[in-house]
Amino acid sequence: MAGETVLVTGGSGYIGGWCIVPLLQQGYTVRTTVRSLSREAEVRARLAAEAPTDKLSFFAADLLSDAGWDEAATGCDYVLHVASPLGVGGATAETLIKPAREGAIRAVRAAIKAGVKRVVLTSSVSATDPPMDAPFGTTDETVWTDPAGKGVSAYAQSKTLAERAAWDLIGREGGATSLAVVNPGLVLGPVLGADYSDSVQVVERLMTGRVPGVPRLGFSLVDVRDVADLHLKAMLAPGAAGQRFIAAHDFRWMAEIAEVLRARLGPKAAKVPTRKVPDLVVRLVSLFDKDLREVTPYLGQKRVFSSAKAQTLLGWRPRPVDETIVDCAESLIAHGLA
Ligand code: NAP
Secondary structure: OOOOEEEEEOOOOHHHHHHHHHHHHOOOEEEEEEOOHHHHHHHHHHHHOOOOOOOEEEEEOOOOOOOOHHHHHOOOOEEEEOOOOOOOOOOOHHHHHHHHHHHHHHHHHHHHHHOOOEEEEEOOHHHOOOOOOOOOOEEOOOOOOOOOOOOOOHHHHHHHHHHHHHHHHHHHHOOOOEEEEEEEOEEEOOOOOOOOOHHHHHHHHHHOOOOOOEEOOEEEEEEHHHHHHHHHHHHHOHHHOOOEEEEOOOEEEHHHHHHHHHHHHHHHHOOOOOOEEOHHHHHHHHOOOHHHHHHHHHOOOOOEEOOHHHHHHHOOOOOOHHHHHHHHHHHHHHOOOO
């Protein structure tokens, strides 16, 4: 309800920022956490391009430290716990699992202590994945990733362990505070500025020609604005308490994403490669490229995640993914990033 106060953790991030925008537009008072308050001016300016920021305030809190969490949550009606490190750029189990899991516990514990009505945790479809060697059809929220499973990435471990820890804590100590979880697929859509999420690299690398060809990789895509919308729906709907919701729309191979960019952007997509890269070449290059190493187990895998539950229970209506792909590329161009 307008006038209520919502804490969104990780306001400097892609999804965090896009969650703050509709909350401010709808008249909520919004608090956000950043690791250092030195980033306030930059983050506020980025958000101000989309929504009035007079009802937005900043708190310093690091996922790895107890400091700041209680102060940020006290007096809030809801908490959206979005902040967590992503899995590319040489991230390891050590750099991912500890902040994800301990940060989820810190944020949820502070929310319970503050007596907020509901926490919405941003998890991932990486926490709803069947075993890598199992035949893969369409999966849903009933599936849990086995963090000790063969080929499970450090990122998937971090998201699964963090989500489990949040459910356990709410189960033990939640009291009147309920939990709902959003599990997004690969998130694309417009960026708010140069500090965008690693997921946007899928479009950025194609647009800038940073990849010489297109690997046989595919993703269940979703628009960042629709992910934010699902967070808000999960925050408010009485029936969302105690539920996980996959936020993933259509599956697209990278070759199909490249095709959409070329067809819809014409000369602006001149650097988008057309050549397909054989799996063997990707595996060889991945020996020297840590980012690629993370994704090689997924080569050729069509892993589809159903969002039927969010659509049926919460009336969530994600936009067509081709629009998401084009809006992502257009925003990179507008910000001088592609
Ligand atoms: P992002 O733009 O990289 O945002 C990550 C946020 O987490 C940033 O605000 C970052 O702060 C914060 N963070 C990281 N480590 C931290 C720490 N130790 N202490 C405090 N804050 C920390 O990525 P995103 O895509 O928006 O991701 C947000 C959430 O969505 C994450 O939980 C992620 O796992 C989940 N998710 C993302 C995708 C996707 O495709 N993008 C898909 C599924 C789930 P700094 O700015 O200071 O680094």
